[in-house]
Amino acid sequence: xxxPLIAASIIGLILFYFSxxxxxxxxxxxxxFIAMLLSIAIIPLINGKWWHHNFPKVSLLIGLPMAFAxxxxxxxWLYHTTLEYIAFIALLASLFIISGGILLKENVKIxxxxxxxxxxxxAVLASIIGTTGASMLLIRPLIRLNKGRRNKIHVIIFFIxxxxxxxxxxTPLGDPxxxxxxxxxxxxxxxxxxxxxxxxxxxxxxxxxxIIDSILLIKERVHSIRDLSKGKLLxxxxxxxxxxxxxxxxxxxxxxxxxAEMNPVLKEIFQITMFAAMCALSLKLTPKKYREENxxxxxxxxxxxxxxxxxxASMIPVLKLLELNGQRLGLTEPWQFFWATGSLSSFLDNAxxxxxxxxxxxxxxxxxxxxxxxxxxxxxxxxxxxxxxxxISMGAVFMGANTYIGNGPNFMVKSISExxxxxxxxxxGYMIWSILILIPIFLLNAMLFLN
Numbered sequence: 001x002x003x004p005l006i007a008a009s010i011i012g013l014i015l016f017y018f019s020x021x022x023x024x025x026x027x028x029x030x031x032x033f034i035a036m037l038l039s040i041a042i043i044p045l046i047n048g049k050w051w052h053h054n055f056p057k058v059s060l061l062i063g064l065p066m067a068f069a070x071x072x073x074x075x076x077w078l079y080h081t082t083l084e085y086i087a088f089i090a091l092l093a094s095l096f097i098i099s100g101g102i103l104l105k106e107n108v109k110i111x112x113x114x115x116x117x118x119x120x121x122x123a124v125l126a127s128i129i130g131t132t133g134a135s136m137l138l139i140r141p142l143i144r145l146n147k148g149r150r151n152k153i154h155v156i157i158f159f160i161x162x163x164x165x166x167x168x169x170x171t172p173l174g175d176p177x178x179x180x181x182x183x184x185x186x187x188x189x190x191x192x193x194x195x196x197x198x199x200x201x202x203x204x205x206x207x208x209x210x211i212i213d214s215i216l217l218i219k220e221r222v223h224s225i226r227d228l229s230k231g232k233l234l235x236x237x238x239x240x241x242x243x244x245x246x247x248x249x250x251x252x253x254x255x256x257x258x259x260a261e262m263n264p265v266l267k268e269i270f271q272i273t274m275f276a277a278m279c280a281l282s283l284k285l286t287p288k289k290y291r292e293e294n295x296x297x298x299x300x301x302x303x304x305x306x307x308x309x310x311x312x313a314s315m316i317p318v319l320k321l322l323e324l325n326g327q328r329l330g331l332t333e334p335w336q337f338f339w340a341t342g343s344l345s346s347f348l349d350n351a352x353x354x355x356x357x358x359x360x361x362x363x364x365x366x367x368x369x370x371x372x373x374x375x376x377x378x379x380x381x382x383x384x385x386x387x388x389x390x391x392i393s394m395g396a397v398f399m400g401a402n403t404y405i406g407n408g409p410n411f412m413v414k415s416i417s418e419x420x421x422x423x424x425x426x427x428x429g430y431m432i433w434s435i436l437i438l439i440p441i442f443l444l445n446a447m448l449f450l451n
Contacts, residue, residue: 025073025317025320025321026317027321029069029317029318029321030317030318030321032062032065032066032314033311033314033315033317033318035062035314036059036062036063036310036311036314037347037405039055039058039062040307040404040405040427041426041427041428042427043058044426044427045426045428055303055306055307056306058310059306059307059309059310060310062310062313062314063309063310063311063312063313063314064313066310066313066314066316066317067313070313070316070317077316077320078313078316080264081312081313081316083264083265083268084312084349084351084352085308085309085312086268086272087268087271087272088176088308088312088349088351088408089304089305089308089309090271090272090275090276091130091132091248091252091275092132092301092304092408092409092412093275093279093301093305094248094275094276094278094279095129095130095132095133095136095245095248096132096136096300096301096412097279097282097283097301098241098244098245098248098278098279098282099133099136099137099241099245100136100291100294100296101238101241101282101283101286101290101291101294101296102137102236102237102238102239102241102242102290102294103236103237103238103290103293103294104137104138104140104141104234104235104236105141105234105235105236105237105293108145108234110145110146110148110149110217111217112209112210112213112214112217113210114145115142115145115146115155115209115213116206116209116210116213118138118141118142118145119158119159119162119163119205119206119209120202120206121138122134122135122138122159122162122163122167123162123163123166123167123198123202123206124167125137125138125163125167126162126163126164126167126168126174127167127168127169127170127171127173127174128171128173128174129173129245129249130168130173130174130175130249131163131164131165131167131168131174131175131407131409132164132408132409132412133245133248134163134164134167134168135159135160135163135164135409135412135413136409136412138159138163139156139159139163139413139416139417140294140295140416140420142155142156142159143156143416143417143420143422147420149216149217149220150220151216151219151220152422153422153423153424153425154209154212154213154216155213156413156414156417156422156424157425157430157433158205158208158209159413160401160409160410160413160414161205161401161434161437161438162202162205162206163409164401164407164409164410164413165397165398165400165401165406165407165409165410166198166201166202166205166397166398166401167198167202168397169191169194169197169198169393169394169397169398170191170192170194170195170198171188171191171192172186172188172191173249173252174191174397175350175396175397175400175407176350176351177345177350177351177353177354177355177393177396177397178191178354178393178396178397179252179256180351180354180355181354181358181389181393182256183256183379184355184358184378184379185376185377185378185379186376186378186384186389187376190376190386190389191393193386193390194390194393194394194397196449197394197398197445197448197449200444200445200448200449201398201441201445204441204444205437205441208437237290238286238287238290240285240286241282241286244278244279244281244282245278247274247277247278247281248274248275248278250274251271251274251275251278252271254270254271254274255267255270255271255274258270295416295419295420297419299415299419300412300415300416300419301412303411303415304408304411304412304415307405307411308405308408308411311349311405312349315348315349318348319348319349319352319353319356322344322353322356329360331357331360331361331364332364332367333450334387334388334390334391334450334451335391335446335450335451336391337357337361337388337391337392337395338391338392338394338395338442338445338446338450339395339446340357340395341353341354341357341391341392341395341396341399342394342395342396342398342399342402342442343395343399345395345396345399345400345406346399346400346402346403346406347403347405347406350396350397350399350400350406350407351396353396354392354393354396357392357395357396358384358389358392361384361385361388361389361392362382362383362384364385364388365383365384365385365388366383368385368387368388369383369385373385373386373387374386376389387450390449390450391450394445394449394450398438398442398445399438399442401434401438402431402434402435402438403427403430403431403434404427404430414430
């Protein structure tokens with residue numbers, strides 16, 4: 001790693017020199033972010049083995065120079081983004097580690113009904129323990145259940161659609177954008193207003209999955225026999241880890257309750273200390289054999305941590321350009337905010353994208369409020385029309401499912417599945433699935449709920 005580090009540092013110093021003293025964010029500053037996306041999308045297609053061994057170097061060559069350049073332009077941006085990244089990866093890592101100690105041993109016959117039931121359970125859990133927690137808890141049992149199948153890519157893709165994204169839209173605990181809205185002053189129970197869209201979208205996806213899975217199971221002539229000698233349909237080992245999962249959720253809630261004027265570094269230290277304590281207890285008190293039976297390795301979280309470090313660094317100029325020009329986008333109607341928020345949340349971190357459009361919607365909200373639309377008063381004194389907030393919330397959470405990088409759990413599920421021997425679609429291959437399946441459903445959402 002020494003040569004890439006030296007090269008990245010030299011590039012960073014050059015960008016630092018040219019960035020220092022600039023008054024406007026140059027449009028070309030989005031190029032590193034585009035380069036990072038294209039690297040993730042194209043290089044694995046050309047040489048997957050090379051990418052598997054060298055993605056840390058590529059991330060370093062793109063991410064470190066941008067960190068230098070952003071520091072030169074406005075070090076506060078890098079400071080706040082670093083805190084956001086640390087909180088992001090700490091939460092993902094803690095849920096990944098703790099859920100890896102929960103061993104669900106299923107003793108059921110494989111069927112489209114069983115697979116669909118797991119997706120439904122995951123959709124509900126996603127709003128309770130978060131999309132990451134639900135994904136990490138259920139993905140390994142689902143992979144084991146479908147292990148003997150020839151066609152199982154669709155199982156993982158629908159899992160990402162439902163459990164890793166859309167399922168987490170009913171509470172602020174479900175997905176980071178909604179949690180940020182809660183911090184900003186959106187009432188905790190307000191997100192239940194997404195229930196009609198949640199039921200509609202997940203309902204269509206589950207029915208569609210059931211049909212596809214039934215056809216493929218019949219075509220494959222898959223037969224799985226339940227071992228009656230084992231008795232139980234489901235055996236759960238490592239149950240104490242559920243306590244540690246609750247501890248992580250409590251840590252997130254307590255973090256939210258800390259005084260606003262408190263030093264942000266101290267706030268992050270408090271939260272990370274809570275997460276670390278739960279992880280330490282999980283690793284200490286859970287028998288190693290449970291993780292071994294789960295096929296637990298550190299690679300998925302390592303991959304996500306490295307790639308998203310470069311993504312977070314390179315997307316700073318993109319988000320700032322969007323933030324500075326958000327009012328000029330000409331967005332006035334809920335469906336416009338839905339598609340704008342969703343489109344960018346597919347490729348950018350959906351949490352800051354949510355906040356950007358929340359800010360942009362404040363001035364537009366006055367027009368809607370004058371027409372009798374209910375509104376919410378935020379902690380900063382601003383107001384947001386509920387129809388616009390609904391559109392922004394749906395766009396940020398739902399459309400995180402459009403790409404592997406739209407939401408943190410997506411890439412982790414992909415990585416875990418590949419470790420289990422499932423040949424997942426490429427970046428663009430996955431997007432073909434999302435475009436063909438999700439976009440028509442999102443069009444119906446816009447027509448039914450955002451007029």
